Amino acid sequence: MDFAAASQWINGFLSSVGAAVFVPIIMIIMGLIVRMKPKDAISAGILLGVAFTGMSMLISYMGNIIQPVGEAMLKNLGIDLPILDGGWTTMAAIAWSWPYAILMFPLMIIVNIIMLVGNKTDTFNADLWNVWGKIFTAVGVVGLTGNVLLAFVIAAIQIVFELKTADLFKDEIYELTGIPGVTCTHKMVFLSAIYYPIDKLLRKIPALNHKADAEALHDKIGIFAENHVLGFILGCLFGLLGGYDPGALLTLGIQCAMCLTLFPVISKYFMEALSPISEAVSDYMHGKFEGRTLVVGLDWPFLGGSNEIWITIILSIPLTVLYAFILPDNKILPFAGIVNIALVVPAYLVTKGNLPRMIILSVIGIPIFLLVGTAFAPFVSQLALSTGAVAKDALGASGLISNSSIDGPWFTYAFSQFLDCMNGNFIPLGMLIVWLAGYFYMYRDMKKVAAKKAESEATEPAAE
Structure with a gap:
């Protein structure tokens, strides 16, 4: 087999259909395997494609209206940063250009099956679309x-x-979304290993250790926490920061109001599509793995109904611009990745939707993305040019391209570059040690909390 040609074909196929087609196909096949009625599996799969497409369109629309604001703010501040932000698509193009990319599919499936059979995981990862994230890490190692x-x-x-x-x-994802039988297998969640210990400290502050999600905010400030009103206020604020004239400012306000109003609506279609599939998978797997409740691993968009995620993302945009200006070692101009979902989703999970703590964690997290994007630039630029993912004349005078919103930036940089210690660069190795320490602390602590909760729930009937 010509692995390079196969990988190129896969890249072309995935680029032409995207997650909105690829993931529903996988879910329909999975539904048929677990003996769903064909009409139910197909219906659920198509509806899932509708949900993915709707979320993608909203995110794209939001990016198109917000990116010019960030660009205007950068221009107003007189910032000159040489590294071009190519977004995640540049990273994916580089990943799929690797001759051995096709082999990552069987590796991912085999590891998952071994862990399922060995009772080392309860997750069946159906997010084959994001296999490119593993490929990119591998390319970094090579x-x-x-x-x-x-x-x-x-x-x-x-x-x-x-x-x-x-x-x-x-379990936390089920509590937050209400969608049964699903979880998130995207590597953006890896930033939780850095966020979690910090959030544990923030919980010790009384003012930050109470229910403070969008619903609680609504109870306190009424109409100003309504999605459409809050979106309008935030949009007008960003128009003001971008130097927009009154007409453009008010238009941006309405556009942002529309986005915040429709995100929860689209999220409901994820629930409607995923519930019958996840229930069928659960019933089927219960017979195969008696005594175990298995879940389906998916990409992040089914979490997109959270108002807290989008409020924090919008607030992070001027903060990202500010950091780009004042961070001494930053050389990347945040543009394609300025609507940084990977910054906020792990904060949402770690804090369980506590808006003030999400914002604080995002303030802490933004420099990580900018500095990792800067550090990766020489490596990414060389690969982009050598693979033909980016034309040389598209890189500008600096000849450098990277991504200001690399998924799981700390993990990606540390795990792909830690062996650079042999060349005298010990920073990735140090980051690897810190990440592992944070991860195992988070893992042990969350397991303890879950065990205490299960014990408490088990004793409640007896107490009654």
């Missing part, structure tokens, strides 16, 4: 060491961590 085998070993370790993290947050 770029540094030239060792393909080692690259697949590191990718396998990432797959294991994705499954274990999905297991860790599955």
